[in-house]
Amino acid sequence: MRHLIDIMDLTVEELDEMIAEAKDIIAQPEKYAHVCAGKKLATLFFEPSTRTRLSFEAAMYELGGNVLGFSEAQSSSAAKGESVADTIRTVGCYADIIAMRHPKEGAPIAGTRRSTVPVINAGDGGHNHPTQTLTDLLTISREKDRLDHLTIGLCGDLKFGRTVHSLINAMSRYPGNRFVLISPDELRIPEYLRYETLIKKEQDFVETDDLEGAMPELDILYMTRVQRERFFNEQDYLRLKDSYILTPDKLDNAKADLSILHPLPRVNEISVAVDDDPRARYFEQVLNGKFIRMALILKLLKEAGTIE
Amino acid sequence: MIIGKIEDGIVLDHIKAGQGMKLHEILNLDKLDCEVALIQNAQSSKMGRKDILKIDRLIDLNIDAVGYVDPGITVNIIKDGELAKRTHLDLPEEIVDIVKCKNPRCITTIEQELPQVFKLTDRKAKVYRCKYCESKAK
Numbered sequence: 001m002r003h004l005i006d007i008m009d010l011t012v013e014e015l016d017e018m019i020a021e022a023k024d025i026i027a028q029p030e031k032y033a034h035v036c037a038g039k040k041l042a043t044l045f046f047e048p049s050t051r052t053r054l055s056f057e058a059a060m061y062e063l064g065g066n067v068l069g070f071s072e073a074q075s076s077s078a079a080k081g082e083s084v085a086d087t088i089r090t091v092g093c094y095a096d097i098i099a100m101r102h103p104k105e106g107a108p109i110a111g112t113r114r115s116t117v118p119v120i121n122a123g124d125g126g127h128n129h130p131t132q133t134l135t136d137l138l139t140i141s142r143e144k145d146r147l148d149h150l151t152i153g154l155c156g157d158l159k160f161g162r163t164v165h166s167l168i169n170a171m172s173r174y175p176g177n178r179f180v181l182i183s184p185d186e187l188r189i190p191e192y193l194r195y196e197t198l199i200k201k202e203q204d205f206v207e208t209d210d211l212e213g214a215m216p217e218l219d220i221l222y223m224t225r226v227q228r229e230r231f232f233n234e235q236d237y238l239r240l241k242d243s244y245i246l247t248p249d250k251l252d253n254a255k256a257d258l259s260i261l262h263p264l265p266r267v268n269e270i271s272v273a274v275d276d277d278p279r280a281r282y283f284e285q286v287l288n289g290k291f292i293r294m295a296l297i298l299k300l301l302k303e304a305g306t307i308e
Numbered sequence: 309m310i311i312g313k314i315e316d317g318i319v320l321d322h323i324k325a326g327q328g329m330k331l332h333e334i335l336n337l338d339k340l341d342c343e344v345a346l347i348q349n350a351q352s353s354k355m356g357r358k359d360i361l362k363i364d365r366l367i368d369l370n371i372d373a374v375g376y377v378d379p380g381i382t383v384n385i386i387k388d389g390e391l392a393k394r395t396h397l398d399l400p401e402e403i404v405d406i407v408k409c410k411n412p413r414c415i416t417t418i419e420q421e422l423p424q425v426f427k428l429t430d431r432k433a434k435v436y437r438c439k440y441c442e443s444k445a446k
Binding site (some may be wrong): 103 | 412416
């Protein structure tokens, strides 16, 4: 059974095919309006999330399918101590495909051990969030018409930001990309990512704490939120949360065709005044999330033989 | 120091000096009721100093655990007082229930029946990572 746990589970060819399919969905949505008729998506959210869950549900509805699930662990059997694997196996009796989010890292791998239907990782703690990365790739591809030879600035919480980790892994597979990693010292990317993805694969990257200094060379600026829920210590969170706030004046030296992305939700790291700048593309990114999830649901259901 | 010959058992030789106790612990040798000898800092022409473990019974040895602790260890199987088989080890691709994930955010911390699986991700640097959360084995 094919699942999507990590963005690296997909080959570059598969990524390109899904991005092409998402673009086709955008161009001719009526063609896809009934392809999942009679099929069900279960959204199992052991950790609250509005955006990702609604995006999955909207995606399934637009494919003509139906949705069931829960949006917090308290309303599931996990509250009674059921294992993730048992929950997934049970839900697999009711649904054709599952999207799950869990606060513990690696929970989707544990969940797929006996799953009879495809499982999509909709975020596991600070670890992976492959559908956000698919969203980011579709957005970059639509903005720049390519995924190679780009300078990508990633700013904010690079330590716990799973979207950052997945995006670096994914973009490192396309040639000629340069990564500018902008964060305070305490929130730099984890050692394993620096070593195994960037250094070992000889990627072009630089680490800095100077957002404005890095701005002129960027094609993409990917802002992230410092996430309160990733810190064990409230003091550390309070000290670091306002490290980077993007305001219109900081964009003075930016390229005219810069694309500003953010996985959302934002707190204050992008000033609302930036929203009116044509380079602010984060709400288009949200919409792209629905389209790429449609393409993903189609791919996994086709591979499972559930739809033609 | 004299430690007698064994008739049927296992000799783990060429253990890096200082690693013998760790291996004794990982292999749960304290649970055996047969004779087990741990020789520390034995003289070795090849290694200078080495540790040796002698187990006076043919147990079902967890070879992956031995290879994980030190792939340079030689496993000698003794039958009827003679060397029956000598195995040179390599780092195993995967180890199961030998080390525990120390990441407090890992799913294995709340689901304790899950097998603790670590995969070899860098042979040269001998790096193992948790199958679930990808944290390094410590």
